[in-house]
Amino acid sequence: MSTTPEHPDTQHGAAQHGAPQHDATEHGAAQHTGPSALAPATLVVAAGRPAREQGGHINPSVPLNSTYVSRGVVTSGELSYARGDNDAWHPFETALAALEAGAGVPGEGIVFGSGMAAIAAVFSLVPDGGTLVLPRHAYQAGMVLARQISERHGVTLRYVDIADTEAVVAALDGADLFLAESPTNPMLEVADLPAVLAAARVAGVRSVVDNTFATPLGQNPLEQGADIVLHSVTKYLAGHSDVVLGALVTRDAALAATLREHRTLHGSIAGPFEVWLALRGLRTLALRFERAQATAAELARRLAEHPDVAEVRHPSLPGDPGHDRAKAQMNGFGAILGVRPAPRAGVGPVERADAVVDAVGLWLPATSLGGVESMLERRRRWGTEAHTVPEDLLRLSVGIEDVEDLWRDLDAALRA
Numbered sequence: 001m002s003t004t005p006e007h008p009d010t011q012h013g014a015a016q017h018g019a020p021q022h023d024a025t026e027h028g029a030a031q032h033t034g035p036s037a038l039a040p041a042t043l044v045v046a047a048g049r050p051a052r053e054q055g056g057h058i059n060p061s062v063p064l065n066s067t068y069v070s071r072g073v074v075t076s077g078e079l080s081y082a083r084g085d086n087d088a089w090h091p092f093e094t095a096l097a098a099l100e101a102g103a104g105v106p107g108e109g110i111v112f113g114s115g116m117a118a119i120a121a122v123f124s125l126v127p128d129g130g131t132l133v134l135p136r137h138a139y140q141a142g143m144v145l146a147r148q149i150s151e152r153h154g155v156t157l158r159y160v161d162i163a164d165t166e167a168v169v170a171a172l173d174g175a176d177l178f179l180a181e182s183p184t185n186p187m188l189e190v191a192d193l194p195a196v197l198a199a200a201r202v203a204g205v206r207s208v209v210d211n212t213f214a215t216p217l218g219q220n221p222l223e224q225g226a227d228i229v230l231h232s233v234t235k236y237l238a239g240h241s242d243v244v245l246g247a248l249v250t251r252d253a254a255l256a257a258t259l260r261e262h263r264t265l266h267g268s269i270a271g272p273f274e275v276w277l278a279l280r281g282l283r284t285l286a287l288r289f290e291r292a293q294a295t296a297a298e299l300a301r302r303l304a305e306h307p308d309v310a311e312v313r314h315p316s317l318p319g320d321p322g323h324d325r326a327k328a329q330m331n332g333f334g335a336i337l338g339v340r341p342a343p344r345a346g347v348g349p350v351e352r353a354d355a356v357v358d359a360v361g362l363w364l365p366a367t368s369l370g371g372v373e374s375m376l377e378r379r380r381r382w383g384t385e386a387h388t389v390p391e392d393l394l395r396l397s398v399g400i401e402d403v404e405d406l407w408r409d410l411d412a413a414l415r416a
Helices: 040-046 090-101 115-123 140-153 165-171 193-203 253-266 272-282 285-304 323-329 349-359 403-415
Strands: 108-112 131-135 156-160 177-181 206-210 228-232 246-250 309-313 336-341 375-378 394-397
Touching (some): 090 108, 090 246, 108 253, 285 336
Parallel strands (some): 131 177
């Protein structure tokens, strides 16, 4: 990872820490093979390893330090206080940057204490009175934060149907930041990312893509023209429903410095052990995501023919509105499904959907996604979810269990 410019001094010295000066072999993919030469399925295993030394560790340790030995003037890249920079973060940040940036210009990863902390850092790039373009369907907590920023700082919010390329391009005029999700949460709409990101660059609008659903194995938005990639590390990257983390990746060193400064001054930092767990989870991402995607596609196919299902959304289905785009620009179709149960006489749509959630035995009723376990929930149970999301929409996060076990449980719940 490249070194970022030194931050200006502050009263408490919080922002004087520049980007970490990561050694290419200490945390690289390997000592003899550059990260760009490795396939993504190999990078998740190889990147972020310690240097190969006789008797050395094959996994990074968990350094527990709040401060470091430091004398004299603090310089950029020097470890001095763990809120500004922390060597516990470096292996994961290096590995994620290698996955997202790919070949060519190296990327810089920045881990945060949560996905929301990463979103807040991104939104801080919008000036008071500025304009933020964002999808009408996206992660609901991020949309709540956007509305608060709008009310407090006079930021104009322009909501767009992310699948309507012409509408997105028109909304970019005079904007300061463009946030994209593709596929969207929870409606699974697919954007023409190359087109809208190219339009943002022409318009001089900074672009951010939330890549949580697709993961770096499904698509690489930096390669498609994005300035920043956003992740809820909690989900697929860590993959075991046991940590809460977020991350950003960018190829712009000055922008990385700004985002790190936000992390330092706002204290939105990650714990060493949580980041270590995320790196351990990352090692199996390729296997987990391949299994989950394959199972999701098979479940989508069966659900589309189920008599008790009114609608199913998954980009793998030939009739899905996002199928052609996803096939052209993604590696796979992801492992999230949207399902609306068929109506029943005398039963309202909300009660019908809730009954399915109550009837499952293997699927877990839970709000998260991307773990090894399969989960489902009715999204509009959250009062902050967009009102254009159908009240009876069930979001299913497919895990790595046996497909037949998952199907029997879901089929029985739908028929119950």
